[in-house]
Amino acid sequence: MIVSDETASSALSTILVAHAGGQADRHRAIWAYDARLARVARTTSERAIGQMRLAWWNDVIADAAGVKGQGEPVVDALRDSGGMAAPGLVSMIDGWEVLVVDPEIDADGLRDYAVGRGGGLFRALADSDDAPDWLMACGEVWALWDLSGHVGDAGLADAAVDMARTILPRTDGARWPRAWKPLRLAFGLARHDVLAGVKAPAGLPRGHALRLLRLGLFGR
Structure with missing residues (x-):
């Protein structure tokens, strides 16, 4: 389903x-962990094999001995x-x-994807066990936006952007600590496109x- 060989995050994450x-x-x-999970989704042709590959990562995270x-x-x-101790992995x-x-993927699947990947990613980056709902919502918006540019199904891409737009009101109470600046920038980039339906x-x-640069300097 994912047709590109990398998510937008591979270029974005460097900045x-x-x-x-x-x-x-x-x-x-x-x-890098997010990109590795994306590779599993991108290269899996048999459901059971893909689930086994993801289960391996679950086992790694659960391995308290670190072996x-x-x-x-x-x-x-x-x-x-x-990072292995980060919540959200x-x-x-x-x-x-x-x-x-x-x-x-139907609407329920899109929602589960957004909550899991996006909410989990933002919670992991923020290193927050008790992340506020607005932060989770920002992560969901970002993940849906990212997905929209990397699927071959135009209908699914449009559905992802549409769902992201419905989530935006949950982000209205955002108050970004300085340490969460990278997350603010990622969300701000996605928000602009989602509002424009792009x-x-x-x-x-x-x-x-350039938009990232402006967000970093002026916050908008």
Whole structure:
């Protein structure tokens, strides 16, 4: 279902990590983890095999001894940076699993994907066990926007943008701590396109890079 060989996050995350300060290594590892789950969804042709690959990641996260997966670059980066303890990692697996399991995603599937991948990702990056609803909603909007630019089904892309627009009111109470600046930038980029009814681009074109710069400098 995912047709591009990378999510927009692979280009975007490089810029966002630069705004993460002392948390840069942890943010970089979490973005790499998201990209690895995306690869599972992108390259899986048999549902059972995809679920087994995702279950392996569940086992890695649950391994308190820190043994399973040693030598795998993303696993090592998560452990070395402290990212393995981030809340939301399992939820991200649940979100990506929707794309592995459902050949045709309906509204409920889109919602589950957004809550799992997007809400889990933003909670992990914020390192917040008790993330406010508005932050989860921002993550959901971002994940739906990102998906819209990387699926071959135009109807699904439009549905993702439409659903993201319905979630936007839940983000109205956002109050961004300085440490959450990378998340604010990611959400701000997605929000602009969602309000305009525009799907995510492939990669990070010049216009979006300039918009990120403006968001970083002026907050809008």
